[in-house]
Amino acid sequence: MTRERIYLFDTTLRDGQQTPGIDFSVEDKIAIASMLDEFGIDYVEGGYPGANPTDTAFFAERRTSQATFVAFGMTKRPGVSVSNDPGIASLLQARSDAVCFVAKSWDYHVQVALGCTNEENLESIAESVKAVVAAGKEALVDCEHFFDGYKANPEYALACARTAYENGARWVVLCDTNGGTQPPEVRAIVEAVIAFGVPGDYLGIHAHNDTGQAVANSLAAVEAGVRQIQGTLNGVGERCGNANLVTLIPTLALKSAYNTRFETAIDAERLTNLTRLSHAFDELLNRSPDHQMPYVGASAFATKAGIHASALLKDPRTYEHVPPESVGNFRKVMVSDQGGKANFINALKRRGIDVAKDDPKLDLLISIVKEREASGYAYEGADASFELLARRTMGTIPDFFTLDGFRVMIERRFDSHGRIKIVSEAVVKISIDGQTLMSVAEAEGPVNALDLALRKDFGKYQHEIDDLVLADFKVRILNGGTEAITRVLIESTDSSGVRWWTVGVSDNIIDASFQALMDSVIYKLMKNRQLAGKIAAE
Ligand SMILES: CC(=O)SCCNC(=O)CCNC(=O)[C@H](O)C(C)(C)COP(=O)(O)OP(=O)(O)OC[C@H]1O[C@@H](n2cnc3c(N)ncnc32)[C@H](O)[C@@H]1OP(=O)(O)O
Numbered sequence: 085m086t087r088e089r090i091y092l093f094d095t096t097l098r099d100g101q102q103t104p105g106i107d108f109s110v111e112d113k114i115a116i117a118s119m120l121d122e123f124g125i126d127y128v129e130g131g132y133p134g135a136n137p138t139d140t141a142f143f144a145e146r147r148t149s150q151a152t153f154v155a156f157g158m159t160k161r162p163g164v165s166v167s168n169d170p171g172i173a174s175l176l177q178a179r180s181d182a183v184c185f186v187a188k189s190w191d192y193h194v195q196v197a198l199g200c201t202n203e204e205n206l207e208s209i210a211e212s213v214k215a216v217v218a219a220g221k222e223a224l225v226d227c228e229h230f231f232d233g234y235k236a237n238p239e240y241a242l243a244c245a246r247t248a249y250e251n252g253a254r255w256v257v258l259c260d261t262n263g264g265t266q267p268p269e270v271r272a273i274v275e276a277v278i279a280f281g282v283p284g285d286y287l288g289i290h291a292h293n294d295t296g297q298a299v300a301n302s303l304a305a306v307e308a309g310v311r312q313i314q315g316t317l318n319g320v321g322e323r324c325g326n327a328n329l330v331t332l333i334p335t336l337a338l339k340s341a342y343n344t345r346f347e348t349a350i351d352a353e354r355l356t357n358l359t360r361l362s363h364a365f366d367e368l369l370n371r372s373p374d375h376q377m378p379y380v381g382a383s384a385f386a387t388k389a390g391i392h393a394s395a396l397l398k399d400p401r402t403y404e405h406v407p408p409e410s411v412g413n414f415r416k417v418m419v420s421d422q423g424g425k426a427n428f429i430n431a432l433k434r435r436g437i438d439v440a441k442d443d444p445k446l447d448l449l450i451s452i453v454k455e456r457e458a459s460g461y462a463y464e465g466a467d468a469s470f471e472l473l474a475r476r477t478m479g480t481i482p483d484f485f486t487l488d489g490f491r492v493m494i495e496r497r498f499d500s501h502g503r504i505k506i507v508s509e510a511v512v513k514i515s516i517d518g519q520t521l522m523s524v525a526e527a528e529g530p531v532n533a534l535d536l537a538l539r540k541d542f543g544k545y546q547h548e549i550d551d552l553v554l555a556d557f558k559v560r561i562l563n564g565g566t567e568a569i570t571r572v573l574i575e576s577t578d579s580s581g582v583r584w585w586t587v588g589v590s591d592n593i594i595d596a597s598f599q600a601l602m603d604s605v606i607y608k609l610m611k612n613r614q615l616a617g618k619i620a621a622e
């Protein structure tokens with residue numbers, strides 16, 4: 085059976101740019117356009133040439149090699165001819181393959197925002213589309229507020245869509261601009277547009293996520309007949325965002341409700357790059373990926389629950405709706421107080437630790453983890469501390485050194501200009517082979533001072549920890565008030581590029597930090613001897 089082609093239109097660089105807090109540079113735009121192009125998206129909308137210097141510079145060159153490169157802008161202003169409209173001139177001059185116009189299709193907006201007659205707006209749509217087609221470019225029309233406009237005045241909304249189509253627009257895109265429309269309404273209105281004479285394979289959907297329905301609305305529109313979906317990477321976009329292409333693409337590819345009838349340019353091989361694409365985009369935005377994002381989140385194929393892990397390890401299909409590797413993600417069976425033997429055996433095996441189901445040390449480890457988690461530890465995010473705890477319980481960690489104690493003093497001083505200066509001084513005492521080593525260090529913060537002191541003199545191991553870097557430090561207060569328990573997570577790395585997380589818990593933040601620091605150093609010494617950190621592929 086032949087499947088119908090659904091075209092994917094990415095507006096990350098245009099609607100995504102309207103997200104509060106997102107501000108792309110030209111370099112960011114170049115990088116994102118090439119990521120989308122390489123991934124196989126059909127249309128990449130780059131922005132609004134003429135609206136700002138970044139977008140104008142971005143459109144000085146064509147930025148995709150496969151994807152249709154699209155410039156966005158508004159239809160000509162009423163009362164001005166296309167040849168005298170500077171906005172249209174910028175769009176025609178941009179080095180794009182296509183122009184996507186935003187056009188009013190709600191009569192109320194025509195009256196309030198444009199202040200012209202309905203007929204003048206139809207003329208703007210027709211003339212703008214004709215100018216783009218005459219310039220040898222593909223024309224698309226985003227019918228802004230189409231669904232709200234249809235509800236208010238169906239004849240006028242339909243006339244706008246048909247005007248765009250009849251004057252040569254390759255795509256007439258129905259926009260749920262305010263994001264309030266629901267899937268049954270989208271389905272019914274798309275069917276009405278097709279019945280009015282605009283064919284489904286000329287129609288697109290642009291859904292906003294203000295009621296959390298952008299993906300559902302896009303799929304409802306496809307079922308009703310549209311053949312282009314507009315969306316963004318990770319669902320960025322104005323207000324609550326746009327339809328998330330990172331969710332839509334695998335749903336269309338992997339779910340039989342869609343993949344038996346439709347296909348996109350993203351085949352099975354390209355789909356395996358999805359998680360990387362989504363995370364690379366977050367990296368570029370300098371933000372952490374959403375762990376719970378469908379398909380690509382770190383938790384999308386993770387389980388803590390013992391009953392789930394036990395069945396999952398017998399057959400992954402028991403608790404997975406699609407194989408994680410199909411989208412480039414992976415399965416994660418975690419250890420926590422929700423876990424049973426299956427979680428632990430699997431987690432230990434991944435670290436090269438073989439333990440039998442009836443080994444009493446396994447029961448001991450499980451009870452220690454459960455007890456510690458009850459007191460505030462969280463091992464699911466502290467892989468290195470979990471591994472050390474397991475190896476300690478199994479009795480396989482060498483006595484590298486012993487800690488004799490530490491002390492931290494914090495002083496609030498005033499400099500010669502009367503400015504406040506905080507100075508922390510830390511003293512750490514350790515013993516290696518019976519020899520006591522005492523180090524003192526100063527820094528602004530107490531944890532920094534402790535870290536410097538701990539790593540200042542490590543005797544015969546000093547050269548082994550020189551490349552150890554503390555990459556991140558997270559503090560969480562577990563219950564409020566003066567009885568608060570503090571959990572500290574530290575991310576470490578070294579010249580090998582490997583990263584590991586350690587945890588410390590105490591009613592004193594400095595003590596919690598020190599525990600996490602100690603685990604980090606011990607893990608590094610274990611790793612150097614290839615006694616830890618071996619992660620086997622699942
Ligand atoms: C639904 C959407 O997401 S549409 C995209 C929205 N994105 C943006 O607006 C981001 C980029 N925009 C901009 O940088 C600026 O708005 C510009 C450069 C495009 C225009 O700036 P200005 O000329 O100063 O106009 P301003 O932003 O104040 O107002 C928009 C004007 O466009 C007119 N307009 C809005 N939509 C359309 C349209 N589809 N067709 C014709 N004119 C339109 C409005 O009536 C208003 O005209 P007015 O100035 O005569 O009142």
Ligand SMILES: CC(=O)C(=O)O
Pocket residue numbers: 099186226227228229259260261262290292
């Ligand atoms: C065009 C557009 O971004 C919208 O109508 O939401």
